[in-house]
Amino acid sequence: MKILVVYYSMYGHVLQMAQAVLEGVKEVAGVDAVFRRVREFEDIERDIPQHEHALAVWNRQRDIPVCTLEDLKDADGYVFGTPTRYGNMTAQMKRLFDSTAKLWLEGAFEGKPAGVFTSTATAHGGQETTPLTMMPPLLHLGMIVVGVPYSTPGMLHAEGRGGTPYGASTMAGSRNELQPAPEDLAIARALGRRVAEVTKKLRG
Numbered sequence: 001m002k003i004l005v006v007y008y009s010m011y012g013h014v015l016q017m018a019q020a021v022l023e024g025v026k027e028v029a030g031v032d033a034v035f036r037r038v039r040e041f042e043d044i045e046r047d048i049p050q051h052e053h054a055l056a057v058w059n060r061q062r063d064i065p066v067c068t069l070e071d072l073k074d075a076d077g078y079v080f081g082t083p084t085r086y087g088n089m090t091a092q093m094k095r096l097f098d099s100t101a102k103l104w105l106e107g108a109f110e111g112k113p114a115g116v117f118t119s120t121a122t123a124h125g126g127q128e129t130t131p132l133t134m135m136p137p138l139l140h141l142g143m144i145v146v147g148v149p150y151s152t153p154g155m156l157h158a159e160g161r162g163g164t165p166y167g168a169s170t171m172a173g174s175r176n177e178l179q180p181a182p183e184d185l186a187i188a189r190a191l192g193r194r195v196a197e198v199t200k201k202l203r204g
Helices: 013-028 044-048 052-061 069-074 091-098 101-106 131-141 181-203
Strands: 002-007 033-038 077-084 114-119 167-172
Touching: 002 013, 002 069, 002 181, 013 033, 013 052, 013 077, 013 114, 013 167, 013 181, 033 069, 044 052, 069 101, 077 091, 077 131, 077 181, 114 131, 114 181, 167 181
Parallel strands: 002 033, 002 077, 077 114, 114 167
Antiparallel strands: none
């Protein structure tokens, strides 16, 4: 049984969250964790060497395989992660969803659990809208959406950090000066674990 963790990250915050999600998936016995990144646009990839921080992050993830349609078809459950762009997923992540028409026609995703996570610059920059607007494609594809219940440690708070019932989240800061809070990473691990557990129950 495979859980596919798919993410897009330019400045490293979503990459850290994705690695925490992966750890959570691996905590569930009898489940194989598959780690993939979303393909970058060619023009942005050419521009990355001009930006020191983005280049460092790019070099950290170059050896992580790019997600393919075969990866998507083979998985039994999913966790998708993306930064926010104006309250929505990145175009890179949207392109991945848009490429799945053939699999949609086959019903390849139907009945498979999926969760989402994100990173935003500020507290009101898409912490809730990004997970919510990622869900319609999942529902169109026939997936079963898995959120983060408030019984999860760290969810009930009034601090300047992430954590939503719609998906794990974190804040990067307006100048990317922040790192994911330990509580945010713990919620990401909990999301990965929960998607794996739900998948095992439904498809085991």
